[in-house]
Structures are given as structure tokens and as C-alpha cells.
Amino acid sequence: xxxxxxxxxxxxxxxxxxxxxxxxxxxxxxxxxxxxxxxxxxxxxxxxxxxxxxxxxxxxxxxxxxxxxxxxxxxxxxxxxxxxxxxxxxxxxxxxxxxxxxxxxxxxxxxxxxxxxxxxxxxxxxxxxxxxxxxxxxxxxxxxxxxxxxxxxxxxxxxxxxxxxxxxxxxxxxxxxxxxxxxxxxxxxxxxxxxxxxxxxxxxxxxxxxxxxxxxxxxxxxxxxxxxxxxxxxxxxxxxxxxxxxxxxxxxxxxxxxxxxxxxxxxxxxxxxxxxxxxxxxxxxxxxxxxxxxxxxxxxxxxxxxxxxxxxxxxxxxxxxxxxx
Amino acid sequence: xxxxxxxxxxxxxxxxxxxxxxxxxxxxxxxxxxxxxxxxxxxxxxxxxxxxxxxxxxxxxxxxxxxxxxxxxxxxxxxxxxxxxxxxxxxxxxxxxxxxxxxxxxxxxxxxxxxxxxxxxxxxxxxxxxxxxxxxxxxxxxxxxxxxxxxxxxxxxxxxxxxxxxxxxxxxxxxxxxxxxxxxxxxxxxxxxxxxxxxxxxxxxxxxxxxxxxxxxxxxxxxxxxxxxxxxxxxxxxxxxxxxxxxxxxxxxxxxxxxx
Ligand SMILES: Cc1cc2nc3c(=O)[nH]c(=O)nc-3n(C[C@H](O)[C@H](O)[C@H](O)COP(=O)(O)OP(=O)(O)OC[C@H]3O[C@@H](n4cnc5c(N)ncnc54)[C@H](O)[C@@H]3O)c2cc1C
Ligand SMILES: Nc1ncnc2c1ncn2[C@@H]1O[C@H](COP(=O)(O)O)[C@@H](O)[C@H]1O
Numbered sequence: 001x002x003x004x005x006x007x008x009x010x011x012x013x014x015x016x017x018x019x020x021x022x023x024x025x026x027x028x029x030x031x032x033x034x035x036x037x038x039x040x041x042x043x044x045x046x047x048x049x050x051x052x053x054x055x056x057x058x059x060x061x062x063x064x065x066x067x068x069x070x071x072x073x074x075x076x077x078x079x080x081x082x083x084x085x086x087x088x089x090x091x092x093x094x095x096x097x098x099x100x101x102x103x104x105x106x107x108x109x110x111x112x113x114x115x116x117x118x119x120x121x122x123x124x125x126x127x128x129x130x131x132x133x134x135x136x137x138x139x140x141x142x143x144x145x146x147x148x149x150x151x152x153x154x155x156x157x158x159x160x161x162x163x164x165x166x167x168x169x170x171x172x173x174x175x176x177x178x179x180x181x182x183x184x185x186x187x188x189x190x191x192x193x194x195x196x197x198x199x200x201x202x203x204x205x206x207x208x209x210x211x212x213x214x215x216x217x218x219x220x221x222x223x224x225x226x227x228x229x230x231x232x233x234x235x236x237x238x239x240x241x242x243x244x245x246x247x248x249x250x251x252x253x254x255x256x257x258x259x260x261x262x263x264x265x266x267x268x269x270x271x272x273x274x275x276x277x278x279x280x281x282x283x284x285x286x287x288x289x290x291x292x293x294x295x296x297x298x299x300x301x302x303x304x305x306x307x308x309x310x311x312x313x314x315x316x317x318x319x320x321x322x323x324x325x
Numbered sequence: 326x327x328x329x330x331x332x333x334x335x336x337x338x339x340x341x342x343x344x345x346x347x348x349x350x351x352x353x354x355x356x357x358x359x360x361x362x363x364x365x366x367x368x369x370x371x372x373x374x375x376x377x378x379x380x381x382x383x384x385x386x387x388x389x390x391x392x393x394x395x396x397x398x399x400x401x402x403x404x405x406x407x408x409x410x411x412x413x414x415x416x417x418x419x420x421x422x423x424x425x426x427x428x429x430x431x432x433x434x435x436x437x438x439x440x441x442x443x444x445x446x447x448x449x450x451x452x453x454x455x456x457x458x459x460x461x462x463x464x465x466x467x468x469x470x471x472x473x474x475x476x477x478x479x480x481x482x483x484x485x486x487x488x489x490x491x492x493x494x495x496x497x498x499x500x501x502x503x504x505x506x507x508x509x510x511x512x513x514x515x516x517x518x519x520x521x522x523x524x525x526x527x528x529x530x531x532x533x534x535x536x537x538x539x540x541x542x543x544x545x546x547x548x549x550x551x552x553x554x555x556x557x558x559x560x561x562x563x564x565x566x567x568x569x570x571x572x573x574x575x576x577x578x579x580x581x582x583x584x585x
Contacts, residue, residue: 068493069456069466098469098486105453108422109460114547115421117451131551137343142554149547185465190492207584249485249506256444256505264584274339285582287575298564303578307567315572320585323576
């Protein structure tokens with residue numbers, strides 16, 4: 001069976017949920033292998049084994065942590081060659097982060113292979129190839145595409161599949177890469193990790209409560225956080241709210257923020273511009289609260305309230321508390 | 326003199342009824358095109374960098390159909406010196422690999438110190454062309470800039486990603502891509518619009534770039550769209566006017582839907 005290489009981005013020895021999802025997809029196409037960067041590779045290899053990884057390639061050289069994107073691309077191109085010579089390589093799967101997308105782009109050029117991005121599902125095709133499912137044009141179409149040259153390089157969105165544990169002991173191999181000078185040309189001179197809020201991650205939360213300019217101020221987001229915490233939800237924000245400095249860019253939903261696909265999405269004080277809808281259009285159920293009945297968000301809403309959020313949200317919270325007790 | 330090349334794309338208007346053509350490519354005639362909103366940030370940053378150094382020259386480069394000249398004129402009305410439009414029938418249906426090959430060849434032909442791209446195009450929105458072009462040019466890739474500064478031969482950016490904010494540094498010649506966090510693009514002035522009409526725009530074909538037409542376009546693409554299905558329109562929802570009990574009604578809806 002051909003190999004499917006999954007790229008692990010975390011360097012702390014963990015296999016984050018989106019990577020578990022990639023391993024589950026990889027198992028459906030071929031024999032999963034992982035490549036791990038950094039000094040916690042052994043731990044990560046074991047964690048990947050819990051989701052079916054049969055091989056693990058460890059790249060411990062710190063170059064990959066000190067320079068942007070290119071070192072990973074060079075290492076992956078080298079490993080791709082090893083796997084191609086050893087029974088064949090069907091696909092290389094990446095998570096849809098900025099790094100994942102850019103490493104994939106470079107690998108595609110290096111190994112001369114087709115690239116598909118933002119897949120929401122991946123499966124084996126009828127004639128040996130790999131089929132990726134994508135949402136396009138602000139999710140107004142669903143498209144299926146295949147790669148016709150080289151291993152399929154696929155960048156996959158979070159939540160494509162539910163991770164399925166499958167215990168395997170991976171064969172571990174240490175990889176040495178002779179990095180080029182180019183690999184050391186974009187230096188990471190500083191890094192501030194995003195602080196955890198304790199709330200669910202936006203990209204894989206079942207419920208997202210988002211606020212927009214209608215909140216009027218940064219303080220307005222207390223209302224959003226309060227409701228989110230009652231529901232165990234993640235907090236989202238429109239770009240207008242982020243640009244105003246009311247909430248972090250990490251929480252922005254939309255074209256230039258995150259795409260979310262939760263069971264339930266609240267748009268509170270958000271008009272529903274096309275760039276915002278691009279990031280939440282595929283939510284199962286949409287609730288909108290807006291005082292303007294003409295707001296485009298109501299076109300998407302399963303349940304919409306035309307009213308003042310400062311009255312509706314506190315009343316909703318009180319009612320939820322009442323029903324819970 | 327700092328030679329800047331800004332890569333800008335002509336993309337279908339977002340609010341238009343975007344569609345696919347019979348050959349499964351984006352139907353570029355169905356909807357009016359424009360300078361991609363996200364590439365306005367690239368044009369703006371090119372101007373900002375040029376203003377921050379003694380002497381600079383900005384060339385806007387686009388690959389696209391006839392209408393793509395409009396994108397160049399729009400950028401030129403903001404400022405900058407000249408435009409280059411790569412237009413060749415054989416390019417229709419090119420994938421990212423071919424597009425990056427053509428853009429890289431054209432950038433090489435122009436000569437450059439700094440290439441500035443947007444973070445993603447608003448139609449395909451793959452966000453991969455900057456990394457691919459940098460790979461082909463063998464220059465540092467300093468990408469997803471939320472802010473950008475050039476000092477001497479060093480370009481420094483803040484890269485904002487999911488996990489962290491990083492500072493990235495590279496030496497010119499280099500390629501950067503910029504996000505919509507870099508600051509709104511200026512509005513072209515009347516004078517700028519008039520001046521743009523007189524600025525040179527060259528049209529190049531594949532022959533000018535010495536690229537074999539058989540290596541680009543739909544037949545040479547390494548990926549193929551096999552099926553296209555419009556997403557069913559959402560069922561009309563319930564919209565109620567808050568008469569004082571809106572929050573309670575909403576709680577009832579959430580309860581019926583088993584969310585609470
Ligand atoms: C290149 C580009 C990329 C973009 N990317 C994104 C993106 O990723 N995400 C994104 O969200 N946007 C994005 N935008 C911006 C987008 O076009 C809109 O400007 C933005 O989404 C508007 O945010 P908003 O709905 O919060 O604000 P507004 O459009 O101002 O809407 C505020 C709403 O609040 C309502 N309101 C006000 N007060 C109350 C009240 N007391 N009670 C109830 N309702 C109230 C108003 O009726 C109004 O509908 C992008 C734009 C561009 C050009
Ligand atoms: N046809 C094109 N002409 C000029 N620039 C392009 C073209 N396609 C992509 N780009 C540049 O590459 C960036 C990312 O595009 P993409 O990878 O298609 O999302 C854009 O913001 C542009 O700066």
C-alpha cells in the first residue's frame with residue numbers, strides 16, 4: 001500500500017486534533033507516516049501511533065524552528081523521495097495553517113506535484129488517485145478535485161473528519177537534512193505564543209458566539225464572553241470589532257480570519273458582510289441578533305431577532321440560567 | 326534605487342453571481358472584475374516602502390485576461406510607475422504551479438529588490454503563490470506580514486498566525502506578502518487617476534518570457550475539478566421582532582433545537 005505523509009506542525013510532542021484528523025484521513029488512503037520537527041519527536045511519534053501512524057520521521061535539527069517554512073519544505077521533499085522509492089507516496093497532507101499552506105506550496109514546486117487547498121474531506125479516488133472536497137466562492141459551491149501529477153499535496157481544514165484512534169507502534173527514523181543557504185534566509189527573530197483563554201478553539205468549537213461593531217465597545221464583549229461561557233462556546237469577532245481593537249485578531253471570523261463550521265453560530269451586532277459570511281456560511285444553525293431588519297445576516301439566519309442586543313442577550317442569559325436550574 | 330514589483334490580481338467582484346464555465350474554470354466573464362481587495366494592501370505597502378527610501382521604482386505585475394489591465398490602472402492611480410500585463414490565451418486555466426512559474430519569470434525579467442504580494446486572491450484564495458514564487462526565485466520568503474518595514478537591505482515583518490505572532494527578518498532581494506492588517510489602501514485622487522492614464526503598461530505574452538505554452542494552462546494543470554455542486558440555498562429562517570420577550574423566545578428555540 002502506498003504511503004501517505006502527514007506533516008505534524010506542533011513541536012511540543014503532542015498531536016493536535018487537526019493532525020489526528022489528517023491521520024484518520026491518511027488511513028483511508030494508504031499507510032500513514034508522519035514527519036515531526038523539533039526535539040520532542042519521539043513523544044510525538046508515539047502520540048501519532050495512537051492514530052495509526054506506521055512510520056515516523058524525526059527532524060531534530062533546530063534550523064526548522066529558527067527559520068520560516070523553507071527548512072520544513074526541504075526536509076519534506078527529501079522524505080517524500082524516500083517514501084516514493086519505498087513503495088510509493090500517494091499524498092502529503094497538511095493542516096490549513098499559514099505555515100502548513102506555505103510549506104505545501106513549496107513542496108509542490110520542489111517535487112513537481114499538484115496541490116489542492118482548503119479541503120473539507122479527502123478520500124481515495126476510483127482509479128488510485130486522491131479526491132479532495134472543497135467549498136468555494138464563499139462556500140456557495142462544493143467542488144471535488146483530483147491531483148493528476150505527482151503525489152497529491154492537500155491542505156486540509158480542521159473538522160474534516162472525526163479522529164479515529166487506531167493503536168500502532170510506528171517505525172521511527174531520524175532524518176538528517178543538508179539544509180541549503182536559502183533555508184536559512186528568513187529568520188524568526190522573535191515569537192510570542194498566543195495565550196490560551198481556556199475557551200474552546202474557534203476552529204473546532206461546536207458553538208461559536210460572535211460579536212461585531214454593534215457591541216459598541218471592548219466592554220461590550222463581556223456580554224459575548226458571558227453567553228459563550230454559559231454555552232461552552234468559543235468567542236468570535238467581526239473584522240470591524242477586531243479593527244476597533246475590541247477583540248483579538250486570533251478570534252476574527254471571515255475571509256481574512258478563521259473559517260468556522262459549528263453546529264450553532266451566533267452573530268450578535270454583526271451586519272453579515274460577504275467577507276464575514278465567507279467564514280461562517282457552513283454553520284449548521286445560525287442565530288442573528290441585530291436591530292436593523294435589513295441586515296444581510298438575516299438572509300442566513302435560522303432564527304433572527306430584530307432588536308437591541310443589550311436587551312435580548314441579558315434576557316437570553318437569564319432564561320438559560322433559569323432553565324438550567 | 327529600490328526596485329519593487331507588486332503582484333496584483335484581477336478577480337471577480339465578490340458580490341457578483343460567481344460561477345464556473347463549461348470547462349470547470351472560474352467564469353471570468355460572468356461577473357465584473359476588479360483589483361482584488363486583498364491586493365490593494367500590497368499596492369499600498371509598495372507605496373509606503375517606496376516613500377520610506379530615497380529612491381524607488383514600483384512596477385505592478387498581473388497575469389490575467391484582457392480586463393486585468395483595469396487592475397493595473399487602478400493600482401497606478403494610487404501611485405507607482407508602470408504596469409506589466411501578462412496576457413496569453415494559452416494561460417487560461419493555469420494552476421498555481423503554472424501561475425507561479427509565469428510570475429517568477431516575469432519578475433526575473435523585470436529585475437527586483439523586493440516583491441510584494443497580497444496574502445491570498447479573493448477568488449481561488451489558495452494563499453500559495455507568494456511561497457511558490459519565492460521558491461522559484463530562490464529568495465527569502467517573508468510572508469503574512471501584519472506590518473512591514475525596510476531598513477537598508479533588511480526587511481522585517483510581524484507575522485500573525487494562529488499559534489503566535491513572530492518577527493521575521495530577511496535580506497533583500499526578498500519576497501513579502503501582506504495581510505489586511507497592514508492598513509487600508511489610499512483612495513486614488515483625481516490627479517492620480519489622470520496621471521495613471523499616461524503611465525506605461527506593457528503587455529507580455531509567453532513568447533516574451535520564453536515559456537513553452539504546453540507547460541501552462543488547463544491541459545498542463547496538475548489538478549482537475551471533477552464535480553461542481555451549488556450548495557442548496559439555506560431554508561428561510563424565522564425572523565421575529567423583539568417586543569420585550571425576544572431573549573425568552575430565543576431560549577425556547579435553542580431548547581427545541583436541543584442546544585440547551
Ligand atoms: C479585504 C477584506 C477582508 C475582510 N475580511 C473580513 C473578515 O475576515 N471578517 C469580517 O467579519 N469582516 C471582514 N471584512 C470586513 C467586512 O466587509 C465588514 O466591514 C465587517 O464584517 C463589518 O463588521 P460588523 O458586521 O461588525 O460591522 P457593521 O457592518 O458596522 O455592522 C454592525 C451591525 O450591528 C448592528 N447593531 C448596532 N447596534 C446594535 C444594537 N444595539 N443591537 C443590535 N444590533 C446592533 C447594526 O445594525 C449593524 O448591522 C473584510 C473586508 C475587506 C475589504
Ligand atoms: N494572476 C496573478 N497575477 C498577479 N498576481 C497574482 C496572481 N495570482 C496570484 N497573485 C499574487 O499572489 C497572491 C496570493 O494568491 P493566491 O495564492 O492565488 O491566493 C495574490 O494576493 C497576488 O499578490
